[in-house]
Amino acid sequence: MKERESFGSRFAVIMAFAGSAIGLGNIWRFPYLVGQNGGAAFIIIYILASFLLSLPIFLSESVIGRRTHSNTFGAMEELAPGTKWKWMGLLTVISPLVILSFYSVVGGWSIEYFIKSFGGFGSTSAAGAASSIATGGEASISQVSAAFGWFISSTWGPLFCHTAFLLLCALIILAGVKSGIERFSNITMPILFVLILLIIIYSVSLPGAAEGVRYMVKPDFSKITPSVIAAAMGQSFFSLSLGVGTILTYSSYVSKNEDMVLSASGTAVMDLMFALLAGFAVMPAVFAAGLAPESGPSLIFQTLPFIFTKMGETMPLLSTVVAVLFFLTVLVAALTSAISMFEVGVTYLVEEKGLTRSWATVAVFVGTWILGTLCSLSFGPLHDVHLFGNTIFDFCDKLTSNFLMTFGGLLFTVFVGWKMRRADVRDELTNGRSIRFNDRCFGILYFLIKYLAPIAILVIFVTNLLAK
Numbered sequence: 518m519k520e521r522e523s524f525g526s527r528f529a530v531i532m533a534f535a536g537s538a539i540g541l542g543n544i545w546r547f548p549y550l551v552g553q554n555g556g557a558a559f560i561i562i563y564i565l566a567s568f569l570l571s572l573p574i575f576l577s578e579s580v581i582g583r584r585t586h587s588n589t590f591g592a593m594e595e596l597a598p599g600t601k602w603k604w605m606g607l608l609t610v611i612s613p614l615v616i617l618s619f620y621s622v623v624g625g626w627s628i629e630y631f632i633k634s635f636g637g638f639g640s641t642s643a644a645g646a647a648s649s650i651a652t653g654g655e656a657s658i659s660q661v662s663a664a665f666g667w668f669i670s671s672t673w674g675p676l677f678c679h680t681a682f683l684l685l686c687a688l689i690i691l692a693g694v695k696s697g698i699e700r701f702s703n704i705t706m707p708i709l710f711v712l713i714l715l716i717i718i719y720s721v722s723l724p725g726a727a728e729g730v731r732y733m734v735k736p737d738f739s740k741i742t743p744s745v746i747a748a749a750m751g752q753s754f755f756s757l758s759l760g761v762g763t764i765l766t767y768s769s770y771v772s773k774n775e776d777m778v779l780s781a782s783g784t785a786v787m788d789l790m791f792a793l794l795a796g797f798a799v800m801p802a803v804f805a806a807g808l809a810p811e812s813g814p815s816l817i818f819q820t821l822p823f824i825f826t827k828m829g830e831t832m833p834l835l836s837t838v839v840a841v842l843f844f845l846t847v848l849v850a851a852l853t854s855a856i857s858m859f860e861v862g863v864t865y866l867v868e869e870k871g872l873t874r875s876w877a878t879v880a881v882f883v884g885t886w887i888l889g890t891l892c893s894l895s896f897g898p899l900h901d902v903h904l905f906g907n908t909i910f911d912f913c914d915k916l917t918s919n920f921l922m923t924f925g926g927l928l929f930t931v932f933v934g935w936k937m938r939r940a941d942v943r944d945e946l947t948n949g950r951s952i953r954f955n956d957r958c959f960g961i962l963y964f965l966i967k968y969l970a971p972i973a974i975l976v977i978f979v980t981n982l983l984a985k
Contacts, residue, residue, distance in 0.1 A: 522694035523770045532702040534784040536853030538757045539791045548796030549812035554745045557736035566753040567785045570973045573965040574759045574926050575781045577933040580945045582768030588864040589762040605928045609762030610865045612921040613858035618888035619913045624851040625678030631848050634840035661823040670897040679893050686859045687882045705849050712846040716798040729801030747980035760926030763857040778955050923978040934967030
């Protein structure tokens, strides 16, 4: 049997984990939440949530993954043989593949807009939706929005980009753990931080950008309510890609000599840093353009293209450079998260079904491409098809974010805190009690895993349920 691959260094481990965590949500959701929920006050709550809630869940997945050096299904079957826990492992094979299906649609949009950033954001609009942009006339936000709406509701353009995005993921996964995931993460993660820093330098230099900076950092403790606290916990949870087996799978490639607590903490810090940097890259530019801050795809694919287009009326070269850098950042962030979800399914098929890595990659590609195609078409030809009152895209999004991710995170913490032997958990987190600091802190970490994290996850779940 071929020897199982592993990450080659601590740097590689943290870069891979950070790549899984840092994605589109850091760019289009975190800055908006900060501004709307108390600025620096929200950031303080987010930091506390990251280390008191998300870190214990992260460590729970890490303990299972490294203890078994197996895929999510095999890991649960090994640690709890003959029980129903293996089905929880299967759930966390399915969840990331559902997420990848609709995530790759948005990843495809980032490819389209990266290409557009070289020449203009209205060039493919229908019926002159943005004709004045394309011809150098004065742009309006409605024209840029119309161009985006026309693109995602069309059939072949989004499908082509969705396919191209998944192919990029597949090529990285085909290369393996060290030559594919590790090499890609080691190169792209530092580049990602450099790109976002370059965009910040430009963004904060714009006239009127100071208001956007204040939006991010001015503390307003009057806005802190129980729902805001739940929102901070939820964002911390989802931002680190918890509850869907990606951390478990990556941890199964980590050496027994690696300090998992240090790696997990480093990942949480990098994820937080990138989210803050993204806020300072995006929001000053939004306020400088006199626009209201938004969250979600509209921020990336409508508001910011409008800003770049307006900038291009007076500084065409600079606007092109900034736009290219920004959408390259978006594309890389999307890819690093997507490959971690892709790898979960591939590892399962290789280890449990006996497929070669090549055929497992093809199988995951085909499955996610089919569901992703339905998600893409739900903006156009299939927009009238609804599941429980939602389009196919929205149904997959809500199913995973509101139910599967939180349920998975809850089960991981319950399994580690209540099913596994305490001595085995301690062994993994302290490397056989050889890491003295971790050993001294183990009681606190174990308390967080066993008691606090499950309660906090239930709060997130109920809050999301009531919000819908």
